[in-house]
Amino acid sequence: xxxxxxxxxxxxxxxxxxxxxxxxxxxxxxxxxxxxxxxxxxxxxxxxxxxxxxxxxxxxxxxxxxxxxxxxxxxxxxxxxxxxxxxxxxxxxxxxxxxxxxxxxxxxxxxxxxxxxxxxxxxxxxxxxxxxxxxxxxxxxxxxxxxxxxxxxxxxxxxxxxxxxxxxxxxxxxxxxxxxxxxxxxxxxxxxxxxxxxxxxxxxxxxxxxxxxxxxxxxxxxxxxxxxxxxxxxxxxxxxxxxxxxxxxxxxxxxxxxxxxxxxxxxxxxxxxxxxxxxxxxxxxxxxxxxxxxxxxxxxxxxxxxxxxxxxxxxxxxxxxxxxxxxxxxxxxxxxxxxxxxxxxxxxxxxxxxxxxxxxxxxxxxxxxxxxxxxxxxxxxxxxxxxxxxxxxxxxxxxxxxxxxxxxxxxxxxxxxxxxxxxxxxxxxxxxxxxxxxxxxxxxxxxxxxxxxxx
Numbered sequence: 514x515x516x517x518x519x520x521x522x523x524x525x526x527x528x529x530x531x532x533x534x535x536x537x538x539x540x541x542x543x544x545x546x547x548x549x550x551x552x553x554x555x556x557x558x559x560x561x562x563x564x565x566x567x568x569x570x571x572x573x574x575x576x577x578x579x580x581x582x583x584x585x586x587x588x589x590x591x592x593x594x595x596x597x598x599x600x601x602x603x604x605x606x607x608x609x610x611x612x613x614x615x616x617x618x619x620x621x622x623x624x625x626x627x628x629x630x631x632x633x634x635x636x637x638x639x640x641x642x643x644x645x646x647x648x649x650x651x652x653x654x655x656x657x658x659x660x661x662x663x664x665x666x667x668x669x670x671x672x673x674x675x676x677x678x679x680x681x682x683x684x685x686x687x688x689x690x691x692x693x694x695x696x697x698x699x700x701x702x703x704x705x706x707x708x709x710x711x712x713x714x715x716x717x718x719x720x721x722x723x724x725x726x727x728x729x730x731x732x733x734x735x736x737x738x739x740x741x742x743x744x745x746x747x748x749x750x751x752x753x754x755x756x757x758x759x760x761x762x763x764x765x766x767x768x769x770x771x772x773x774x775x776x777x778x779x780x781x782x783x784x785x786x787x788x789x790x791x792x793x794x795x796x797x798x799x800x801x802x803x804x805x806x807x808x809x810x811x812x813x814x815x816x817x818x819x820x821x822x823x824x825x826x827x828x829x830x831x832x833x834x835x836x837x838x839x840x841x842x843x844x845x846x847x848x849x850x851x852x853x854x855x856x857x858x859x860x861x862x863x864x865x866x867x868x869x870x871x872x873x874x875x876x877x878x879x880x881x882x883x884x885x886x887x888x889x890x891x892x893x894x895x896x897x898x899x900x901x902x903x904x905x906x907x908x909x910x911x912x913x914x915x916x917x918x919x920x921x922x923x924x925x926x927x928x929x930x931x932x933x934x935x936x937x938x939x940x941x942x943x944x945x946x947x948x949x950x951x952x953x954x955x956x957x958x959x960x961x962x963x964x965x966x967x968x
Contacts, residue, residue, distance in 0.1 A: 609713020
């Protein structure tokens with residue numbers, strides 16, 4: 514298992530290492546076959562210069578390697594957002610606010626990471642620039658045929674899982690941090706959206722977009738969140754038994770892959786033996802989301818508003834699977850959009866009432882294992898039947914991968930995904946979540962859960 518940022522930072526501050534040597538090890542990984550299709554642009558020399566600054570070891574991130582999703586502005590570079598459409602866009606004048614905060618904390622940015630075009634999928638494929646293969650941070654490369662890394666923060670997740678970066682800056686609109694965290698055996702924390710500004714990021718949904726990070730541990734997730742949100746997490750020494758936890762039984766547990774079900778139940782058993790109080794919770798409100806979003810949802814409407822003029826000029830340059838989902842927003846009327854906003858407010862209030870007595874809720878992050886890249890590869894036009902089969906497999910996988918995580922986004926909530934599989938199993942994630950502004954409770958519970966699952 515890879516050491517986390519917190520461990521390396523303590524070593525550097527104790528004088529038992531230096532930031533430049535640690536960075537060189539990360540750069541070597543970034544250049545290895547494990548990181549094929551991970552980076553759209555590398556910045557090794559700039560990162561080296563940053564890590565060589567006097568006193569860098571005393572900053573929170575101590576000159577350690579960080580990757581940045583292609584969604585975010587980096588000064589002097591275009592921001593393609595995983596698309597061929599914006600490949601020649603003008604260079605950004607400034608770093609986005611999240612990147613600026615990471616740099617100020619001492620981060621050495623090693624490069625931009627590949628992503629799903631315009632962040633509109635949970636699978637992780639990209640027909641323009643290739644798809645990185647999922648990588649288990651605990652055991653290394655996954656056995657058998659290459660599997661999807663999850664999306665949309667695909668390259669960010671693999672950069673962390675392989676050891677090329679300690680933090681992968683990404684975004685989460687429907688699960689784009691937590692899905693790749695689950696499929697790569699790492700940690701992903703989606704904070705309450707309002708806590709981190711989205712300034713300098715290409716939007717998918719202005720209602721749901723969250724700027725957040727992938728890390729190797731929950732400890733690191735706290736470090737990253739404190740920097741990105743410019744706030745301190747209130748730590749609690751309370752043991753696991755002090756927290757009241759729930760497992761919602763509606764939707765979240767339906768149709769689980771047998772290995773996902775085993776890993777989740779095994780984890781719950783481990784936590785119970787450690788004293789955790791875990792109760793089943795009927796949460797029928799989640800079944801109402803299909804009707805609430807029947808006209809297309811926020812991502813379709815808000816992305817279409819942003820992309821409308823680009824589509825008029827360059828529709829043929831979009832990933833067809835992404836374009837189809839964006840164009841659905843063209844049919845939503847103004848009154849339907851307003852009704853969607855109002856329905857969401859009412860739905861959030863109902864769910865918050867149902868979960869108010871619990872400190873956190875536990876669910877599988879995603880119900881399935883990572884599909885193979887070949888099974889969902891983009892159409893190539895050589896065989897119409899095969900293309901249709903892969904499209905069908907893609908959209909089925911996308912719906913399943915997003916199913917559990919997107920509920921938290923609609924709730925305006927916060928959620929942590931941490932690995933709960935064992936050696937010999939494909940990666941599986943356990944999601945710890947709650948409503949808006951329960952971030953500190955989720956992180957503290959996550960710390961206790963991580964400690965028990967790693968024993």
